[in-house]
Amino acid sequence: MNNEPEQTEIDPEDALNRRERIPVDMDHDPFLDGRSLSPWQKKLNEIIFGVDTPAGRYFDVALLVAILISVATVVLESVSGLQARFGLYFFGLEWFFTILFTIEYLLRLSCVEKPVRYARSFFGIVDLMSIIPTYAAIFFAGTQSLLVIRALRLLRVFRVLKIAHCLRESQYLWIAFRATQSKILVFLLVVMTLILIMGSAMYLIEGPKNGFTSIPKSVYWAIVTMTTVGYGDIAPQTVVGQTLAALAMILGYGIIIVPTGVFSVEVIHASKTERHLDVPCTHCDLHQHETDALYCKHCGTVLPRAARLFELNRRRLSESE
Secondary structure (H helix, E strand, O other): OOOOOOOOOOOHHHHHHHHHHOOOOOOOOOOOOOOOOOHHHHHHHHHHHOOOOHHHHHHHHHHHHHHHHHHHHHHHHOOHHHHHHHHHHHHHHHHHHHHHHHHHHHHHHHOOOOHHHHHHOHHHHHHHHOOHHHHHOOOOOOHHHHHHHHHHHHHHHHHHOOOHHHHHHHHHHHHHHHHHHHHHHHHHHHHHHHHHHHHHHHHHHHOHHHOOOOHHHHHHHHHHHHOOOOOOOOOOOOHHHHHHHHHHHHHHHHHHHHHHHHHHHHHHHHHHHHOEEEOOOOOOOOOEEEOOOOEOOOOOOEOOHHHHHHHHHHHHHHHHO
């Protein structure tokens, strides 16, 4: 009796076509190509969210240049000498770019199928936050300095240069953070307990005569010492105090390793997991396979195409939300 799994022949050309249809295009904007939009909305959508047409590429390049000039204006305006000499020009440029970006934000909302979804997306929030400070400055002086948040809009350069897939690395960091937040929280609680104990001990050893006038100030010293910053504004003068300070410094170097190692392991695990799809093999029930796999890597059985497409579509939806 033959126990080997049945092998289904697949036409090479069909396999190639299947491979071309499945991969996720990280350079493709999720708000591009709205099917229910009117003709003028589709054209505007293609220009604003697309980079494959000359008009779309020129729009993105012009937008990046405008963002750079806008951020430079805010930075230079903070220099007192330049402010006194060119303050009126800076004020005019600031309002010009704010009105320009306001119009652009409204146009983006008008040419997508779900404006609320775009407004709640990362770039939608950044676009809104980049224009609010100028209007807020009418009521609260000085808030225009927050316009430097417009620098976050330069992240669109990844899409313009066709390297948006590099942004996936930031997803690994976020996944790793969520996976380690409980461990890091416990670690921080332990560190804060040690800092409180060392600060209290130093207050008892050194006392007000050596600058440790209270437990909160001694805790401040412990934080500065254990983080290996060492401002030097207060320092122990007794032998016992200096011994405790040396112990705190050595302990500070040691505890840095703990969260770094835990977080690094989770980043590596997230990057490995992201390269696989949860598609069960119909023969051996192995679930994790490469994103472009056609056969089970364990038994060689043809993987169900419908399951692979479903998993990829699910991942696309989770990434766009």
